[in-house]
Amino acid sequence: xxxxxxxxxxxxxxxxxxxxxxxxxxxxxxxxxxxxxxxxxxxxxxxxxxxxxxxxxxxxxxxxxxxxxxxxxxxxxxxxxxxxxxxxxxxxxxxxxxxxxxxxxxxxxxxxxxxxxxxxxxxxxxxxxxxxxxxxxxxxxxxxxxxxxxxxxxxxxxxxxxxxxxxxxxxxxxxxxxxxxxxxxxxxxxxxxxxxxxxxxxxxxxxxxxxxxxxxxxxxxxxxxxxxxxxxxxxx
Amino acid sequence: xxxxxxxxxxxxxxxxxxxxxxxxxxxxxxxxxxxxxxxxxxxxxxxxxxxxxxxxxxxxxxxxxxxxxxxxxxxxxxxxxxxxxxxxxxxxxxxxxxxxxxxxxxxxxxxxxxxxxxx
Numbered sequence: 134x135x136x137x138x139x140x141x142x143x144x145x146x147x148x149x150x151x152x153x154x155x156x157x158x159x160x161x162x163x164x165x166x167x168x169x170x171x172x173x174x175x176x177x178x179x180x181x182x183x184x185x186x187x188x189x190x191x192x193x194x195x196x197x198x199x200x201x202x203x204x205x206x207x208x209x210x211x212x213x214x215x216x217x218x219x220x221x222x223x224x225x226x227x228x229x230x231x232x233x234x235x236x237x238x239x240x241x242x243x244x245x246x247x248x249x250x251x252x253x254x255x256x257x258x259x260x261x262x263x264x265x266x267x268x269x270x271x272x273x274x275x276x277x278x279x280x281x282x283x284x285x286x287x288x289x290x291x292x293x294x295x296x297x298x299x300x301x302x303x304x305x306x307x308x309x310x311x312x313x314x315x316x317x318x319x320x321x322x323x324x325x326x327x328x329x330x331x332x333x334x335x336x337x338x339x340x341x342x343x344x345x346x347x348x349x350x351x352x353x354x355x356x357x358x359x360x361x362x363x364x365x366x367x368x369x
Numbered sequence: 370x371x372x373x374x375x376x377x378x379x380x381x382x383x384x385x386x387x388x389x390x391x392x393x394x395x396x397x398x399x400x401x402x403x404x405x406x407x408x409x410x411x412x413x414x415x416x417x418x419x420x421x422x423x424x425x426x427x428x429x430x431x432x433x434x435x436x437x438x439x440x441x442x443x444x445x446x447x448x449x450x451x452x453x454x455x456x457x458x459x460x461x462x463x464x465x466x467x468x469x470x471x472x473x474x475x476x477x478x479x480x481x482x483x484x485x486x487x488x
Contacts, residue, residue: 156434175436175437175440179443187444193441193445196441201438203437204438207435207436207439208380210435211400212400212404212407213379213424213425215405216411216417219417232476243468251460256453256456261456264464271436275439276399276400276401277398280398284446287442287443287449291457292436298462303469306466310470321476322469324468353401354404
């Protein structure tokens, strides 16, 4: 029995398979619960895997020796975001100016709010830098965090929590602020809450979803360019 | 273009992006430059190969799976998050609300302005 456990523990395939099984189980549960935002499959999977690793006494490096094969796909997936962006080229042209100004304002607001609130409430330098890119999709956010002195793995968790926050409260907040234009609602969701916000926006409607997906891609680019500049400027 | 071809295109764009980022010491992650390169290539080409669309669609439909290995790294940082829960939770809730409000209000105002100018 011990020999079997040792074999399973040492084999990276165990951790790769476990990740896939846990994710699909979480996805199934989330769909069964009517896609309840709080049962977000990413959040559930991470909670379940963390619990399993802690209880079984498996360290993260061992787990990652198998899970890294999934992690590797983040790179090509980021490149693939060019395709939904390209498909929206015509819509993009029609309201390009309003979209770009709104997106840039939101992008700067997201970065400054993270840096400012983190600093005001006494977070460590590393935590503040991990918070800064939390509104954009995680492959991009993790790259930015790595570059400005944050922790990419901490950023990945913060990105997911930000997405859930936006998906749960975004519609409510925009109703209160009387933001009724579907395009503006979509861009706000995608800018603030990346893919998880876009999934919610798609439920609100086709136009809202399309603009959210577009904003998510563009804000990834804007945040990657603006964060290092804003951080350097504020550090002076 | 085959599935193998589409995967090669995606990886080649990433490699080109990472090389450009390294060569010019750019403050942008390599895969993001790869995304911009592919976008420009598609605009110049004026068309999206069906197989590339399919492969990218498969990859993006499972996008959330891809951040689980890194997200599970939270086990390493559990104590850090517990120690700094106040700034972290405030930045999450208030920061996200501010971003939604600023983006939505700015864009809605500009769209209204343009409609006003037209009529």
